[in-house]
Amino acid sequence: SQTIHQWPATLVQPVGSPLSLECTVEGTSNPNLYWYRQAAGRGLQLLFYSVGIGQISSEVPQNLSASRPQDRQFILSSKKLLLSDSGFYLCAWSVLTSGRNEQFFGPGTRLTVL
Amino acid sequence: GENVEQHPSTLSVQEGDSAVIKCTYSDSASNYFPWYKQELGKGPQLIIDIRSNVGEKKDQRIAVTLNKTAKHFSLHITETQPEDSAVYFCAATNLNTGGFKTIFGAGTRLFVKA
Numbered sequence: 618s619q620t621i622h623q624w625p626a627t628l629v630q631p632v633g634s635p636l637s638l639e640c641t642v643e644g645t646s647n648p649n650l651y652w653y654r655q656a657a658g659r660g661l662q663l664l665f666y667s668v669g670i671g672q673i674s675s676e677v678p679q680n681l682s683a684s685r686p687q688d689r690q691f692i693l694s695s696k697k698l699l700l701s702d703s704g705f706y707l708c709a710w711s712v713l714t715s716g717r718n719e720q721f722f723g724p725g726t727r728l729t730v731l
Numbered sequence: 732g733e734n735v736e737q738h739p740s741t742l743s744v745q746e747g748d749s750a751v752i753k754c755t756y757s758d759s760a761s762n763y764f765p766w767y768k769q770e771l772g773k774g775p776q777l778i779i780d781i782r783s784n785v786g787e788k789k790d791q792r793i794a795v796t797l798n799k800t801a802k803h804f805s806l807h808i809t810e811t812q813p814e815d816s817a818v819y820f821c822a823a824t825n826l827n828t829g830g831f832k833t834i835f836g837a838g839t840r841l842f843v844k845a
Contacts, residue, residue: 649831660737660820661775661835668831676832707774711830716782718763718830722774 619644623708623723630730636681636695638726640708643689648710650691651720652683655705667691703730733758735823737836745844750808752839754821757802761823763830764804766795769818769838778819779806782826811843 620643630636642648652664663676665683673683680699684692691708705727709720734757744750756764762783767775781788781795781804788795792811797804804823808815818840824833 649829651831658838660735660837663832663834666831668829674831709774713826713830716763716826717765717780718824718826718833719765719777719780720775720833722776725772725774 619710619721621708621710621721621723623706623726625726626724627727628729630698630728632700632730633697636693636698636702636728638693638706638708638728640691640693640723641689642691642710645689645710645712647688648712650685651709651711652691652693653707653709653722655707655725657704661707664693698730700730703728733761733823733832733834735821735834735836737821737839739839740837741840741842743842743844744811746811746813748811750806750811750815750841750843752806752819752821752841754804754806754823754836755802756804756823756834758823758825758834759802760825760827761834763824763826764795764797765822765824765833766806767820767822767835769820771817775820808841811841813843813845816841816843 650667653661667685708723711720736755765780769775794807821836824830
């Protein structure tokens with residue numbers, strides 16, 4: 618069966634510090650991978666998606682970046698965190714099948730920037 | 732840009748009553764409409780989905796209806812139970828372009844009172 622891992626679960630970082638969040642998927646090949654941010658009481662905002670190794674599409678201009686160094690590894694990074702980067706970050710994967718595109722979400726990382 | 736509006740933001744019902752959550756989408760090219768349930772501290776999980784060539788879909792106590800002309804779709808939960816308490820998100824995407832850009836509503840927090 619497929620599983621998705623995210624770490625760390627929680628993170629408190631000072632403004633201006635770097636960020637690296639990692640997501641890995643097991644049990645599937647060539648998945649579509651996604652990074653979302655969920656602000657408190659808000660919906661899910663798509664940040665990046667990837668359809669293959671090294672292929673990253675950015676949806677929202679920001680100081681974050683994403684990389685996909687391996688087929689089932691997706692990394693979210695920042696060189697200098699802003700207060701506004703605080704939120705709940707979710708990684709997800711999907712495989713487009715006929716008629717549906719179910720996304721499977723990881724447990725999330727709660728980031729607090731102070 | 733594309734937008735999905737979701738109402739209400741909070742819904743409180745008595746156990747056994749029905750709950751209805753409504754969404755409106757803006758992109759007429761959207762053809763896939765999933766609904767996700769998010770429990771506290773976890774990632775969202777798909778509970779039901781519908782394609783644009785179907786007007787209604789039912790799965791036990793959960794049903795979704797779609798009005799393509801009005802660009803409205805709704806989630807109906809009957810005989811609600813305390814374990815239905817969670818945040819529900821509607822979403823819309825276009826599978827013809829890969830389904831990567833899924834636009835989520837802001838979410839509805841459902842409370843089921845025992």
